[in-house]
Amino acid sequence: MRRNLSNGHQGLVSSRRDFLKLVTTVGAGLTLAMNLPVALAADAAVTVTAGDFEPNAFVRIGTDNSVTVIMKHLEMGQGTFTGLATLLAEELDADWSQVVAEGAPADAARYNNLNWGTMQGTGGSSAMANSFLQMRTAGATARAMLIEAAAQRWKVPATEIQVSQGILSHAASGNSAAFGELVELAAQQPIPDAQSLRLKDPADFAYIGQSLPRLDRGKTDGSALFTQDLQLEGMLTALVAHPPRFGGKVKQFDAAKALVSPGVVDVVQIPSGIAVLATDFWSAKKGRDLLSIDWDESAAFAGSTDDILREYRALAEQPGAVARTDGDATEALANATTVVEAVFDMPYLAHAAMEPMNAVALVNDAGCEIWNGEQFHTVDQATVAAALGLKPEQVKINMLLAGGSFGRRANPHSDYVLEAAQIAKARRGTPVKLVWTREDDTRAGYYRPLYVHKVRAGLDASGNPVAWEQRIVGQSIGKGTAFEAFIVKDGIDATSVEGASTLPYQIPNMQVELHTVDQGVPVQWWRSVGHTHTAFSTEVIIDELARAAKQDPVDFRLKLLAQHPRHLGVLKLAAEKADWGSELPKGWGRGVAVHESFNSFVAQVAEVSVQDNGSFKVERVVCAVDCGLAINPDIIRAQMEGGIGFGLSAALLSEITLKDGQVVQSNFHDYQVLRINQMPTIEVHIVPSAEPPTGVGEPGTPPIAPAVANALSAVTGQRFQHLPLKLNS
Amino acid sequence: MSITLQVNGVSHELDTTPDTPLLWAIRDHVRLTGTKFGCGMSMCGACTVHVDGKPTRSCVTPVSAAAGKAITTIEGITSPAAKAVQQAWTALEVPQCGYCQSGQIMSAAALLEQNSQPSDAEIDAAMSGNICRCATYARIRSAIKQAADQLA
Numbered sequence: 001m002r003r004n005l006s007n008g009h010q011g012l013v014s015s016r017r018d019f020l021k022l023v024t025t026v027g028a029g030l031t032l033a034m035n036l037p038v039a040l041a042a043d044a045a046v047t048v049t050a051g052d053f054e055p056n057a058f059v060r061i062g063t064d065n066s067v068t069v070i071m072k073h074l075e076m077g078q079g080t081f082t083g084l085a086t087l088l089a090e091e092l093d094a095d096w097s098q099v100v101a102e103g104a105p106a107d108a109a110r111y112n113n114l115n116w117g118t119m120q121g122t123g124g125s126s127a128m129a130n131s132f133l134q135m136r137t138a139g140a141t142a143r144a145m146l147i148e149a150a151a152q153r154w155k156v157p158a159t160e161i162q163v164s165q166g167i168l169s170h171a172a173s174g175n176s177a178a179f180g181e182l183v184e185l186a187a188q189q190p191i192p193d194a195q196s197l198r199l200k201d202p203a204d205f206a207y208i209g210q211s212l213p214r215l216d217r218g219k220t221d222g223s224a225l226f227t228q229d230l231q232l233e234g235m236l237t238a239l240v241a242h243p244p245r246f247g248g249k250v251k252q253f254d255a256a257k258a259l260v261s262p263g264v265v266d267v268v269q270i271p272s273g274i275a276v277l278a279t280d281f282w283s284a285k286k287g288r289d290l291l292s293i294d295w296d297e298s299a300a301f302a303g304s305t306d307d308i309l310r311e312y313r314a315l316a317e318q319p320g321a322v323a324r325t326d327g328d329a330t331e332a333l334a335n336a337t338t339v340v341e342a343v344f345d346m347p348y349l350a351h352a353a354m355e356p357m358n359a360v361a362l363v364n365d366a367g368c369e370i371w372n373g374e375q376f377h378t379v380d381q382a383t384v385a386a387a388l389g390l391k392p393e394q395v396k397i398n399m400l401l402a403g404g405s406f407g408r409r410a411n412p413h414s415d416y417v418l419e420a421a422q423i424a425k426a427r428r429g430t431p432v433k434l435v436w437t438r439e440d441d442t443r444a445g446y447y448r449p450l451y452v453h454k455v456r457a458g459l460d461a462s463g464n465p466v467a468w469e470q471r472i473v474g475q476s477i478g479k480g481t482a483f484e485a486f487i488v489k490d491g492i493d494a495t496s497v498e499g500a501s502t503l504p505y506q507i508p509n510m511q512v513e514l515h516t517v518d519q520g521v522p523v524q525w526w527r528s529v530g531h532t533h534t535a536f537s538t539e540v541i542i543d544e545l546a547r548a549a550k551q552d553p554v555d556f557r558l559k560l561l562a563q564h565p566r567h568l569g570v571l572k573l574a575a576e577k578a579d580w581g582s583e584l585p586k587g588w589g590r591g592v593a594v595h596e597s598f599n600s601f602v603a604q605v606a607e608v609s610v611q612d613n614g615s616f617k618v619e620r621v622v623c624a625v626d627c628g629l630a631i632n633p634d635i636i637r638a639q640m641e642g643g644i645g646f647g648l649s650a651a652l653l654s655e656i657t658l659k660d661g662q663v664v665q666s667n668f669h670d671y672q673v674l675r676i677n678q679m680p681t682i683e684v685h686i687v688p689s690a691e692p693p694t695g696v697g698e699p700g701t702p703p704i705a706p707a708v709a710n711a712l713s714a715v716t717g718q719r720f721q722h723l724p725l726k727l728n729s
Numbered sequence: 730m731s732i733t734l735q736v737n738g739v740s741h742e743l744d745t746t747p748d749t750p751l752l753w754a755i756r757d758h759v760r761l762t763g764t765k766f767g768c769g770m771s772m773c774g775a776c777t778v779h780v781d782g783k784p785t786r787s788c789v790t791p792v793s794a795a796a797g798k799a800i801t802t803i804e805g806i807t808s809p810a811a812k813a814v815q816q817a818w819t820a821l822e823v824p825q826c827g828y829c830q831s832g833q834i835m836s837a838a839a840l841l842e843q844n845s846q847p848s849d850a851e852i853d854a855a856m857s858g859n860i861c862r863c864a865t866y867a868r869i870r871s872a873i874k875q876a877a878d879q880l881a
Contacts, residue, residue, distance in 0.1 A: 667772055
C-alpha cells in the first residue's frame with residue numbers, strides 16, 4: 001500500500017455542504033490504492049470564491065478511523081507533510097498512527113499559499129509559517145463536529161466530552177468512541193464558525209514540539225512513488241534533444257534513423273527541441289542519439305564565464321540602482337581610518353536534485369492531466385493551459401513526492417512541465433513520461449545566477465565600522481516572470497540584494513547598489529536564493545573588519561547586533577556550544593557566520609583543518625537556529641544538517657561555467673557535489689521560542705560558506721573572494 | 730532478443746537488447762522502480778543493486794552481463810544486515826527526499842554483510858560513491874553504526 005499518491009479520491013470540497021456530503025459518502029474509501037486514476041479532472045473541478053476559509057479542504061476522516069490530511073505543499077524532503085499533519089492532528093487530537101498524507105490538487109482558491117496571495121505553491125521556506133493557523137483551525141473544526149456528534153449520540157453535554165489520541169470519551173457515562181464510529185453523525189453537524197473555535201494553549205500541545213515520526217514513509221524499501229516511477233497503461237517515455245546553446249532553435253532535423261530504432265514510436269518537434277518517444281527509457285535514449293539536428297543558433301547565447309566576469313567586474317566599479325541608503329557611505333569611506341575592500345565572484349550553480357527533472361502528461365478531449373513533483377501549482381496550471389489553449393481548470397495536476405528540488409521544480413516558466421505537456425499534445429490520448437538525463441538536467445538550464453559583489457567598508461580610529469558600500473552585479477531572477485511585479489520594485493529585484501539590503505549590523509553609513517544585467521543564461525531561485533551570495537560577501541567582510549579592528553569576530557558581531565535580539569540569541573548559542581575561543585589542534589581554524597533568511601535566524605561555527613599539502617577539510621559545524629516555535633525539532637535538525645551539506649557543495653566543489661555559450665559541466669564527475677567523506681560532524685541547537693513558526697528548508701544554507709571561509713582565514717591568513725573556496729598554495 | 734534475468738529470486742524473460750543497462754531492465758521491463766536513475770554513469774550510486782551479493786551500479790551494467798546471476802534490488806533484500814540497515818534508517822529518520830536512499834541502503838547492507846563492524850573510514854570508503862543531495866550523510870553514518878551494533 002502506498003500513501004501520498006493520487007488525487008483521485010480526494011476531498012474535492014467546494015463548500016461546507018460538500019464537506020458534509022463527503023464525510024458521509026466517502027466512508028471507508030480512504031486508504032488509497034496504488035492504481036492511479038487516468039481519468040481527467042475536468043468533471044471534478046470545483047469553484048470556490050477566492051478568500052473563503054475552507055478548513056475542511058484539509059481533512060477527511062473515515063469510518064476506518066483514518067485521518068487523511070490533504071497537503072497543499074510539496075514534500076521534497078523538507079518534512080512538510082509531517083509538519084502540516086502535526087498541526088492538524090494536534091488540534092484534532094488524532095492519534096498519530098491514524099494520520100495519512102495526501103497531495104492536494106491544483107486549486108488555488110482552496111490551497112493557496114497564504115504568504116503568496118492567491119497563488120498555490122511551495123517555496124521561500126513558507127509552508128509552516130503560512131499554514132500554522134490554517135491547519136490547526138482545520139483540525140479544531142473537525143474535532144468540534146465530532147464532539148457534537150458524540151454529545152448527540154450519548155445525550156450528554158458537549159462540554160463534558162474529552163478527546164485524546166483519536167478517542168472521544170465521556171467519563172460520567174462511561175461512553176467512548178473512536179473517530180470512525182462518529183463520522184456519519186459528525187457530518188450532519190453544522191460547521192462551527194471559525195471564531196467560535198478555541199485553539200490550544202501552547203502549554204497543552206501534545207504533538208507540536210515533539211519529534212513525531214515522519215509521514216513520508218516508503219523511502220527505505222523502494223515503495224515511495226516519485227514521478228520517475230509512475231507507470232500508466234500505454235505510457236511512452238520521451239527524451240528531448242535540447243539546443244546545445246541557450247536560445248537555439250531547430251532549423252531542420254532528420255529522424256529517419258531514430259524512427260527505425262527498436263522501441264521508438266514517434267519523433268515530434270516541440271518549441272524546446274526534438275522529442276523521441278519510445279516504449280522505454282533506453283530505447284528513447286538510443287533513438288535520441290540517432291537524431292540528426294541542424295540548429296539555428298543565430299539568436300543563441302554565445303558568451304563565456306570569463307567574459308561575464310570581466311563585464312560584471314567593470315560594472316561593479318560604477319554606481320548602480322540604489323537598494324538601500326543610510327547616511328552617506330561615500331563621505332564616511334573617505335574619512336575612515338581603515339578601509340577594507342574586496343571583489344567577490346560566485347558562479348552559476350545547478351540545483352542537481354537526485355531525481356533529474358521529469359513529468360508525466362496526458363492530453364485528451366477533456367484537457368491535460370499532469371503528474372509531477374509539483375511545487376508551483378498555479379504557475380504550471382496557467383502556463384500549460386495557455387500553451388494548450390485550455391482553461392486552467394482543465395489542467396489537472398497530481399502532486400507526487402519530489403526527489404529533491406532545491407527550488408528547481410518551482411520554475412517560473414514551467415519549463416520542463418510545459419515540455420511534457422507539449423509532447424503529450426502531439427500524442428493525444430497517450431500518457432507521456434518526459435525524462436531528463438543527468439546531462440539534460442545539468443545543461444538545459446535554470447541556474448543560481450553568477451554574481452559579482454564589490455564591497456568597501458570602513459572603520460574609524462577606535463575600530464568601529466562607520467561605512468559600508470556594496471555593489472551587486474548579476475541577473476534578475478524575477479524579471480520577465482509572473483512574479484516581477486511582486487519581486488522587482490523600482491528596478492531592484494529583491495532576490496538579488498536580500499541579505500545585503502537587510503544587513504542588520506549597526507553601521508551608520510550604508511549604501512547597497514545593484515546592476516541588473518540581462519544575460520542569455522536561464523536563471524532561477526536556488527535554495528535560499530539571494531542569501532546564497534549575500535551571506536558570503538557580507539559575513540566575510542564583517543570578519544575582515546573584525547580582524548582589522550583587532551577584535552574577536554564573535555564579540556565584534558555581538559556589539560553591532562545589539563538591536564537584534566534573535567541574531568544575538570543564535571550567535572551566542574552557537575559560540576557557547578562550539579566552545580568559541582578554546583584551543584584547537586595545530587593547523588585547525590574556527591570561523592563564524594550569522595544570517596537571517598526567510599524570517600529564521602541561523603549562526604554557524606565551522607572548524608577546519610588545513611593539511612601541509614594545502615588541502616583542507618571541514619571537520620565540525622555547530623549550528624544554532626531560531627525558527628520561532630519548533631514544530632518538529634528532529635526535522636529542524638535534519639534541515640539544518642542538510643542545508644549545511646547543500647551549502648558545503650557550493651562552498652567547496654560546485655561550479656557551472658560557460659564556454660562559447662555551452663555549459664562545460666555535464667554530470668557529477670565535473671559538477672561535483674558533497675560526498676559522505678567530506679561531510680563534517682554537525683551539531684544543531686534550537687533556540688527555545690514562542691514566536692510564530694518560520695521556515696527551515698533554506699536558512700541553514702547561507703551561513704556555511706562564509707563560516708568556512710572565515711575559519712580558513714583564521715588558520716591561513718588568506719582572504720577568500722571566490723566560490724568554490726580554494727586555498728592559495 | 731530474449732534475456733532471462735533472476736531478480737529477487739524470480740525469473741523474468743525480457744525482450745530487450747543486450748546493451749540495455751540492468752537499471753532500465755529492472756525499472757522498465759521487470760517494473761520494479763525502487764532502484765533509481767540518478768546519473769547514468771556510475772557517479773551517484775542511486776542505481777545500486779546486488780549482483781551475486783556484490784554492490785553493483787546497475788546503470789552501467791549491460792543486462793547481458795547480469796543474465797544468469799542473482800540480482801537483488803531494494804524490494805528483495807532480506808538479509809539480517811539489510812533488515813538492520815532498514816530499521817536503523819527509519820529509527821534515525823535518515824531519508825529526506827528519499828530518492829537516493831535505495832542505493833544508500835543497498836551499499837550499506839553490502840558493507841555490513843562484508844564487514845559487520847566498520848570504522849568511520851571504512852564507512853566513508855564504502856559509501857562515498859553514493860551521493861545524497863539532501864546531505865543526509867551524518868545520519869547515514871550513525872545509522873550504519875546503529876545497524877552494526879544491532880548485528881553484533
